[in-house]
Amino acid sequence: MKLTLKIWRQASLDVTGQFCQYTVEQAHPDMSFLELLDVLNEQLIAQDQLPVEFDHDCREGICGSCGLMINGQAHGSQTKTATCQLYLRHFQDGDIITVEPWRARAFPVIKDLVVDRSALDRIMAAGGYVSVKTGSAAEANSLPIPKANADLAFDYATCIGCGACVAACPNASASLFTAAKIAHLSLLPQGQVERQQRVQAMTEQMATEDFGDCSNHAECEAVCPQGISIDAIARMRREYVKAFF
Numbered sequence: 673m674k675l676t677l678k679i680w681r682q683a684s685l686d687v688t689g690q691f692c693q694y695t696v697e698q699a700h701p702d703m704s705f706l707e708l709l710d711v712l713n714e715q716l717i718a719q720d721q722l723p724v725e726f727d728h729d730c731r732e733g734i735c736g737s738c739g740l741m742i743n744g745q746a747h748g749s750q751t752k753t754a755t756c757q758l759y760l761r762h763f764q765d766g767d768i769i770t771v772e773p774w775r776a777r778a779f780p781v782i783k784d785l786v787v788d789r790s791a792l793d794r795i796m797a798a799g800g801y802v803s804v805k806t807g808s809a810a811e812a813n814s815l816p817i818p819k820a821n822a823d824l825a826f827d828y829a830t831c832i833g834c835g836a837c838v839a840a841c842p843n844a845s846a847s848l849f850t851a852a853k854i855a856h857l858s859l860l861p862q863g864q865v866e867r868q869q870r871v872q873a874m875t876e877q878m879a880t881e882d883f884g885d886c887s888n889h890a891e892c893e894a895v896c897p898q899g900i901s902i903d904a905i906a907r908m909r910r911e912y913v914k915a916f917f
């Protein structure tokens with residue numbers, strides 16, 4: 673299949689970017705979107721042009737490194753799908769596809785499609801450590817956890833930190849990311865010791881970064897490759913209020 677790509681090219685944060693148009697003639701429906709960019713880059717290198725910079729690592733929807741705005745949607749048109757798991761069979765021969773980096777003030781462009789998402793790392797770091805006893809692993813049944821809590825904690829813990837929630841939010845809020853990290857530990861016995869200081873520190877760090885606030889658009893939930901519910905944000909807000917009483 674033949675695809676035309678309009679890709680955002682920007683040499684660095686300080687220079688103006690622009691869309692550049694490329695055509696890939698040898699795309700295959702079974703290729704992932706990142707493999708399409710690989711093919712394009714081989715073409716560009718063969719023509720002595722600079723390849724398009726983009727983030728990736730596992731290419732299995734696990735690590736959260738990939739993240740592109742594809743035709744105006746974070747990670748493209750497929751629900752619960754990271755960019756690396758998006759396949760060309762979801763496009764038509766002859767399509768023109770627009771590819772942009774995450775757009776958010778808290779995610780400055782490094783180059784082309786690569787943005788600096790270290791603001792999310794700083795929120796995580798503000799959460800600090802979890803107090804656990806060292807030594808051999810405790811016998812599993814000695815730490816009873818209600819199944820509903822275990823399931824919910826696992827759902828929240830699946831956040832891969834890709835930043836799609838920020839990119840899709842009209843306020844560029846990191847509320848879903850932060851809430852997922854807070855919520856999963858608040859549901860487990862291991863997260864209780866630092867529960868109050870964690871929610872305070874993480875939400876305050878979120879506020880000091882260049883993210884906006886949540887106004888319940890729910891775009892974050894719609895684009896999250898892990899399908900994390902915005903219920904997490906309500907849980908975070910309750911945790912925050914309770915931390916002061």
Ligand code: FES
Nearest residue numbers: 731735736738756
């Ligand atoms: S490259 Fe790891 S989630 Fe996409």
